[in-house]
Amino acid sequence: MNNFFADIKVIIKDLLSRKGRSFLTILGIIIGVAGVIIIISLGSGAQSLVLGQITKLGSNLVGVLPGKSNESGPPAAVFGVQIKTLTTSDVEAISDSSKVPYATAVAGFVRGSATVIAGRESVDTNFTATDGSYPRVQNTEMQKGTFFSDEEAKSGANVIVLGYDVATSLFPNGNELGQIVKIKIQNNNPLLTSDSNTVPFRVIGVQKKLGTAAFQNQDDLVFIPFIIGQRQLLGIDYVQYIRIKVANENNIKPTMDDITRVLREQHRITNPDNDDFSVRDLADAIKLLTSITDTLRIFLGLMAGISLVVGGIGIMNIMLVTVSERTREIGLRKSIGATSKQIRNQFLFESIILTLSGGIIGIILGVFISYLIAVGARFAGYDWEFVVSPIAIILAVGVSMITGIIFGLYPAMKAAKLDPIVALRYE
Amino acid sequence: MLIELKKIVKNYDNSGVVTRVLREVDLAVDEGEFVAIMGPSGSGKSTLMHIIGFLDRPTEGEYYFDGENTKGFTDDELARIRNNRIGFVFQSFNLLPRTSVLDNVLLPLQYSTDKRNHLNRAKKALEAVGLSERLDFMSNQISGGQKQRVAIARALVCNPKVIFADEPTGNLDSKSGSTVMSILESLSKEGRTIILVTHDMNVALHADRIITIRDGEIISDKKVSASEKIHSKIIKEDD
Numbered sequence: 001m002n003n004f005f006a007d008i009k010v011i012i013k014d015l016l017s018r019k020g021r022s023f024l025t026i027l028g029i030i031i032g033v034a035g036v037i038i039i040i041s042l043g044s045g046a047q048s049l050v051l052g053q054i055t056k057l058g059s060n061l062v063g064v065l066p067g068k069s070n071e072s073g074p075p076a077a078v079f080g081v082q083i084k085t086l087t088t089s090d091v092e093a094i095s096d097s098s099k100v101p102y103a104t105a106v107a108g109f110v111r112g113s114a115t116v117i118a119g120r121e122s123v124d125t126n127f128t129a130t131d132g133s134y135p136r137v138q139n140t141e142m143q144k145g146t147f148f149s150d151e152e153a154k155s156g157a158n159v160i161v162l163g164y165d166v167a168t169s170l171f172p173n174g175n176e177l178g179q180i181v182k183i184k185i186q187n188n189n190p191l192l193t194s195d196s197n198t199v200p201f202r203v204i205g206v207q208k209k210l211g212t213a214a215f216q217n218q219d220d221l222v223f224i225p226f227i228i229g230q231r232q233l234l235g236i237d238y239v240q241y242i243r244i245k246v247a248n249e250n251n252i253k254p255t256m257d258d259i260t261r262v263l264r265e266q267h268r269i270t271n272p273d274n275d276d277f278s279v280r281d282l283a284d285a286i287k288l289l290t291s292i293t294d295t296l297r298i299f300l301g302l303m304a305g306i307s308l309v310v311g312g313i314g315i316m317n318i319m320l321v322t323v324s325e326r327t328r329e330i331g332l333r334k335s336i337g338a339t340s341k342q343i344r345n346q347f348l349f350e351s352i353i354l355t356l357s358g359g360i361i362g363i364i365l366g367v368f369i370s371y372l373i374a375v376g377a378r379f380a381g382y383d384w385e386f387v388v389s390p391i392a393i394i395l396a397v398g399v400s401m402i403t404g405i406i407f408g409l410y411p412a413m414k415a416a417k418l419d420p421i422v423a424l425r426y427e
Numbered sequence: 428m429l430i431e432l433k434k435i436v437k438n439y440d441n442s443g444v445v446t447r448v449l450r451e452v453d454l455a456v457d458e459g460e461f462v463a464i465m466g467p468s469g470s471g472k473s474t475l476m477h478i479i480g481f482l483d484r485p486t487e488g489e490y491y492f493d494g495e496n497t498k499g500f501t502d503d504e505l506a507r508i509r510n511n512r513i514g515f516v517f518q519s520f521n522l523l524p525r526t527s528v529l530d531n532v533l534l535p536l537q538y539s540t541d542k543r544n545h546l547n548r549a550k551k552a553l554e555a556v557g558l559s560e561r562l563d564f565m566s567n568q569i570s571g572g573q574k575q576r577v578a579i580a581r582a583l584v585c586n587p588k589v590i591f592a593d594e595p596t597g598n599l600d601s602k603s604g605s606t607v608m609s610i611l612e613s614l615s616k617e618g619r620t621i622i623l624v625t626h627d628m629n630v631a632l633h634a635d636r637i638i639t640i641r642d643g644e645i646i647s648d649k650k651v652s653a654s655e656k657i658h659s660k661i662i663k664e665d666d
Binding site: 014017328333 | 477481482483484502503506507508509510511514515517521523524525526530534535537538539581582585
């Protein structure tokens with residue numbers, strides 16, 4: 001055992017005497033291993049980010065979108081196509097607890113862009129017009145004041161709830177409640193009758209800071225009663241989408257069936273092929289996004305594979321370039337009494353030490369950079385999960401170590417079999 | 428007899444074209460002899476020495492080393508002989524680059540079965556060639572003469588019976604060459620067998636016996652008389 005460590009010491013000394021070559025070999029392995037770890041970590045992080053954004057929308061939610069779609073594809077509304085098949089009476093029908101018993105809260109939505117004015121300040125933002133049930137559907141909480149009630153929403157009271165960012169930019173002093181703000185009406189509103197092109201609202205609440213969900217800043221918007229947004233601001237008579245909260249996860253599927261039945265009844269559809277709406281739950285959305293991010297991960301995995309191959313070729317080149325020098329060295333070692341076995345062991349240990357240290361540095365570097373990326377993404381406000389895949393590490397280290405050992409050992413074994421004088425004279 | 432060659436033949440097969448380098452060479456060298464092998468380039472003198480020094484194998488014939496027929500020796504047995512029974516000094520030194528003088532001399536001990544006193548033995552060998560002051564120098568930081576002396580120390584470190592020197596002064600200036608030859612002389616006086624290959628008569632005349640080889644055959648084998656013999660002194664290098 002003592003001799004073993006003495007041998008290892010000699011080998012390390014040897015390696016240090018050839019710093020350049022050792023470093024280049026290690027570099028190839030470091031690049032391969034760190035590259036794979038970073039790329040795989042990026043893929044997993046991005047996936048966690050996308051899925052996190054979706055789950056942040058709320059749990060146990062069922063969404064109804066206008067227009068038919070098949071199970072695996074996204075609904076047409078996603079692509080910005082205006083479909084007008086959902087109506088306020090659909091929202092009311094779904095809210096009927098005798099028809100959809102597991103729905104605990106239902107809200108209809110229309111959205112649009114708006115310029116909100118308070119005194120001399122103005123903010124370009126988006127408005128969401130919805131029902132009083134919104135806080136129960138989305139599990140949101142108020143920073144100040146209250147959300148508007150169902151009655152206020154239905155009667156079209158001129159009240160407004162500000163998102164956190166809008167509130168802070170319009171009212172830096174924090175005295176929002178009770179103030180009057182105005183929203184500019186879009187010019188293309190066909191129902192526009194009034195001479196005035198602004199609608200006044202009284203601020204009754206400010207929503208708590210939420211951050212981003214589904215890649216939208218949830219604090220840069222305002223909430224107004226549904227009927228006002230629909231009629232006065234947008235000038236339309238349909239609902240853009242409906243969200244339904246279900247108390248228990250197990251009731252999501254039955255609720256989706258109930259909603260489908262109610263809407264078919266409402267729209268007088270007998271043949272399911274003619275459905276003019278889509279009922280989705282988050283599980284569907286997650287499944288869809290997972291299939292997209294999985295593709296991304298496979299693609300990234302391929303790139304990782306390429307970086308591994310590049311690293312491997314680097315190792316191979318360095319090993320092959322030095323074959324003649326090393327063959328002469330082996331000739332010398334044999335001529336002073338090394339056996340083939342001793343030479344094989346020496347080169348084997350040398351390759352293992354080189355590739356292992358490269359692998360370890362590669363792991364440290366890869367994990368460190370992945371961690372920096374995760375920290376950076378979190379600093380930018382994203383829920384980026386720091387993932388290190390053990391399989392990626394094993395694969396990367398395994399492949400580069402095997403490449404290093406094969407291309408380090410194979411020429412050495414060949415040289416060790418030569419007569420000393422042949423190896424000494426190798427050109 | 429320490430070394431006995433019987434009808435040694437060496438052929439080189441160069442893609443079907445067979446070149447006969449040694450033609451049935453018979454040679455005997457006794458323990459303690461200082462032998463010079465001479466001959467023009469291509470005569471086969473180096474090949475002969477590589478075979479005697481176990482760096483190469485004969486195509487035909489028998490080689491008895493220390494009374495044993497080496498024909499059936501395995502690779503490991505040959506490696507063992509190269510390690511502790513013989514020492515080789517090359518024309519081009521063959522030191523490991525970027526490695527210290529001491530580590531170069533320690534190299535054969537790395538493959539030795541005797542694990543004792545490595546450091547002392549290496550230092551002693553370097554003392555014998557007058558390089559005790561250069562232990563930590565890198566092999567590329569010293570002069571050619573010093574390199575060859577390191578190579579001799581490396582050949583000596585396992586205390587071999589025979590030292591082989593293949594044109595040991597071939598790459599050296601006359602001063603360093605003279606120092607190297609005087610070291611070989613003193614090793615011979617200690618009782619070691621020395622076999623030297625050279626084409627330089629002034630180098631060969633340091634030996635007790637000169638064997639001349641031409642076209643793969645020994646054409647003369649004679650003793651060097653005391654009056655002909657050349658002795659070298661250690662000449663201090665101006666470094």
